[in-house]
Amino acid sequence: MRISGKEPAAEVYPGIYRITLPLPGKKPGPVNTFVFTGEPVTLIDTGTLQTAPLLRSALNGLGLDFKDIRNIVLTHGHIDHFGAASIIKSESCATIHASGMDKRAIEKGSDISAITFLRFLKMSSVPIKFWFALWIMTLVFRRMARTCPVDTVLGNGDVVRMGGYDAQVLETPGHSKGSLCFFLKKPGIVFSGDHILSHITPNAFVMLDDDFDYPVRMSQTEYYRSLEIIEKLKPSVVCPAHGPLIQDLDRITSLYRKSFARRQELILKIIRSGKNDVYSIARRLFPIVDRKMLILETYLMVSEVFTHLQVLEDEGKVCMERRSGRILVSIPG
Numbered sequence: 001m002r003i004s005g006k007e008p009a010a011e012v013y014p015g016i017y018r019i020t021l022p023l024p025g026k027k028p029g030p031v032n033t034f035v036f037t038g039e040p041v042t043l044i045d046t047g048t049l050q051t052a053p054l055l056r057s058a059l060n061g062l063g064l065d066f067k068d069i070r071n072i073v074l075t076h077g078h079i080d081h082f083g084a085a086s087i088i089k090s091e092s093c094a095t096i097h098a099s100g101m102d103k104r105a106i107e108k109g110s111d112i113s114a115i116t117f118l119r120f121l122k123m124s125s126v127p128i129k130f131w132f133a134l135w136i137m138t139l140v141f142r143r144m145a146r147t148c149p150v151d152t153v154l155g156n157g158d159v160v161r162m163g164g165y166d167a168q169v170l171e172t173p174g175h176s177k178g179s180l181c182f183f184l185k186k187p188g189i190v191f192s193g194d195h196i197l198s199h200i201t202p203n204a205f206v207m208l209d210d211d212f213d214y215p216v217r218m219s220q221t222e223y224y225r226s227l228e229i230i231e232k233l234k235p236s237v238v239c240p241a242h243g244p245l246i247q248d249l250d251r252i253t254s255l256y257r258k259s260f261a262r263r264q265e266l267i268l269k270i271i272r273s274g275k276n277d278v279y280s281i282a283r284r285l286f287p288i289v290d291r292k293m294l295i296l297e298t299y300l301m302v303s304e305v306f307t308h309l310q311v312l313e314d315e316g317k318v319c320m321e322r323r324s325g326r327i328l329v330s331i332p333g
């Protein structure tokens, strides 16, 4: 099985090609889309709006064009995964498949209101001077995608025909509410989206919801539960949405767990040293921040610390008290 290649479209298995498209910034790196050239011609993820011409030319290299795509299957509702779906659909009769949980993000560009977003920043004690820049950042990101309607909602038990293969749908929430993986049983291949990556530990983003004042879903807990679902399949290859293909899943997931445990230890240590709000803990945990990426990094680190604190609170290791819309963290007596 070929697992690398700098050519625009690299075959990873007969009739399945990886097309890697650039993405601004260093992390998570270029995005992998996968095209199944058999009938029905199927694309897993699309890259951004801006890389649609590159996607088209890579497809042309395989003798295909947007008009030939019958299925667009989205691993989740982040812009670098669905950004070009609308353009492809406008030139084809493709059906767009995704999780119901990420439907709003794909159809509206975000699954939460500005108020919910700002409420989380306040809750986390992010300085007010960053709030406006953070909201603007989310609007700039949205320009990398064109929203599109989801035609078919997928969930556990569904099977999608991709090329000549039947792909089993697996709900794997954690990275996003509606993250999906797709499993080809016979060759033992999992398409993991951002749920499993080899070069960085995936983010289990805080799951905000307009219906609640406080995040109720436990992103990290859900993430590790979802990881077990994939581990049990014992895939021979995992095709992630960023970075190289993975043939040693056990090694990768054990690294995730080590880094998870280490983060939690450090967070507890920082709280013991006197830091008692999410932002201060995050700044201590991640002291070196890329200044050019300060705004984005601020959100990523606050989200990560918050999701770890949820687990620590659940285990009785910390208390998270809400006072005037802010969270104050302490170690129970």
Ligand SMILES: [Zn+2]
Binding pocket: 076, 078, 175, 194
């Ligand atoms: Zn993502």
